[in-house]
Amino acid sequence: MPDIFLFLLAAMTLTLAPGPDNIYVLTRGISQGRKAGLVAAAGFSSGLIFHTLLAVLGFAALIKAYPPAYHALQYAGAAYLAYLGYRTLRSASAGIALAAGEDNPGVPLKRIYWQSVLANMLNPKVTLFFIAFLPQFVHPEAGHVPVQMLILALVFILQAFAIFSAIALFSGAVGAYFRRRASASVHLNRLAGCAFIGLGVRMALPE
Helix, strand or coil, X not given: CCCHHHHHHHHHHHHHCCCHHHHHHHHHHHHHCXXXXXXXXXXXXXXXXXXXXXXXXXXXXXXXXXXXXXXXXHHHHHHHHHHHHHHHHHHHHHHHHHHHCCCCCCCCXXXXXXXXXXXXXXXXXXXXXXXXXXXXXXXXHHCCHHHHHHHHHHHHHHHHHHHHHHHHHHHHHHHHHHHCCHHHHHHHHHHHHHHHHHHHHHHHXXX
8 A cells, every 4th residue: 555654644634633532532631631631542542443344344335325324323422422521510510529628530541431432433424534534545456455444444543542642641731730729620620521512512513
């Protein structure tokens, strides 16, 4: 595949574009720390495996051809992001206890991981992106088209994890500064909750 480096450049550009995945990692890292951000990055990267399998097996084409299936996934993903926002806002209210000297460990890392995986899987735009983007760099004359798509998807997943991890480390460092003050920690959680709800509304809107 002679276009692998061009594919990598395009994939990095698309990953850096603001979207639910990197914004979730950013807000999670700021509100709860770099470890939480890294776990979210791993979750979103793992979710890309699901979209890869759909693209390779042809199910993504079915979703594209049947609009009700696309919209069902779209609204399910939007509702889930809004639910995460609601849960985060509730945890922000509970975070007031931190001001009284009580321990507030935040959302468990295992839950953050699976929330990120599910949020990625419920985003049909990622599935449509994979079936529209990957074939542009596949050479049918070389044969083994599914293998080529799997290799390209692996490259995409690895670079996505690297970029998401960098975002997590950066946001964790920024968040650590603000979380030293209890009141700032509560406001950060509120900001994260509003961001998740906003992403859900954005996902539900038509293009």
